[in-house]
Amino acid sequence: MNAETTQAEIERTTSHSLLASTTARWFGTAAIASIGLVLGGYLLGDGLLRAKEAERSVTVRGLSERNVTADLATWTISYSASSQNLGEAQAKVRRDTEAIEAFFKGLGFPEDALQPTGANVSSRTNRGLTTYTVRQRLALRTNEIERAQRAVAQQFDLVGRGVFLEEGSGMSYTFTGLNDIKPEMVAEATRDARSSAQQFAEDSGAKVGAIKDATQGYFSIEARDGDGGGWGVSDSPYKKVRVVTTVNFSLD
Numbered sequence: 001m002n003a004e005t006t007q008a009e010i011e012r013t014t015s016h017s018l019l020a021s022t023t024a025r026w027f028g029t030a031a032i033a034s035i036g037l038v039l040g041g042y043l044l045g046d047g048l049l050r051a052k053e054a055e056r057s058v059t060v061r062g063l064s065e066r067n068v069t070a071d072l073a074t075w076t077i078s079y080s081a082s083s084q085n086l087g088e089a090q091a092k093v094r095r096d097t098e099a100i101e102a103f104f105k106g107l108g109f110p111e112d113a114l115q116p117t118g119a120n121v122s123s124r125t126n127r128g129l130t131t132y133t134v135r136q137r138l139a140l141r142t143n144e145i146e147r148a149q150r151a152v153a154q155q156f157d158l159v160g161r162g163v164f165l166e167e168g169s170g171m172s173y174t175f176t177g178l179n180d181i182k183p184e185m186v187a188e189a190t191r192d193a194r195s196s197a198q199q200f201a202e203d204s205g206a207k208v209g210a211i212k213d214a215t216q217g218y219f220s221i222e223a224r225d226g227d228g229g230g231w232g233v234s235d236s237p238y239k240k241v242r243v244v245t246t247v248n249f250s251l252d
Contacts (some may be wrong), residue, residue: 062193070173
């Protein structure tokens with residue numbers, strides 16, 4: 001074996017060793033990358049599954065209604081008198097005021113239940129003749145709801161006494177105890193929402209978990225029987241309080 005043959009064999013051996021080493025490193029890198037992709041895919045899939053499970057929820061609405069009776073009655077009584085003589089118009093309004101005060105006194109209201117809230121005088125001239133109109137307003141404010149209802153029922157007695165009530169003279173009933181019943185109604189609406197959520201959960205094979213978030217709607221107070229008041233119609237003292245809450249429950 002000469003020196004040239006020996007050198008060629010050495011080069012071939014070295015080349016094969018380098019190729020084997022490179023191939024081994026490539027396969028090792030590919031294997032690590034494959035394992036990383038599989039592991040990453042698993043972790044990503046598991047993470048998405050956990051996120052999906054965390055997003056499982058149901059949003060429902062709960063209702064609470066309560067019938068109440070107003071505890072405050074207010075009645076603004078507007079009346080007027082017109083004459084070409086200002087003194088006569090004023091005198092007529094004074095007589096009307098006395099008749100109104102006597103009317104409420106006869107129904108058992110205390111004197112301070114009726115208070116003046118304003119007066120004004122206007123004039124209109126037509127063909128050289130001036131007509132004066134004197135307007136007066138009195139306000140009744142009372143917590144005696146039944147007595148107020150009797151007053152409304154007999155208001156046309158004032159017409160018999162010569163008092164002509166203007167448009168807008170109507171009784172208004174107000175319920176002022178809303179803050180006292182708010183907590184109970186919110187709790188009731190929340191229970192109603194949970195009941196609806198439980199029905200949904202049973203249908204989907206899940207269980208209702210904790211509240212994720214909730215929104216309380218506005219409280220509304222309306223006439224129970226649909227009497228909204230207006231000219232010639234008295235407001236109703238019988239009210240319905242209503243609230244709707246929106247609740248988002250997690251599902252387990």
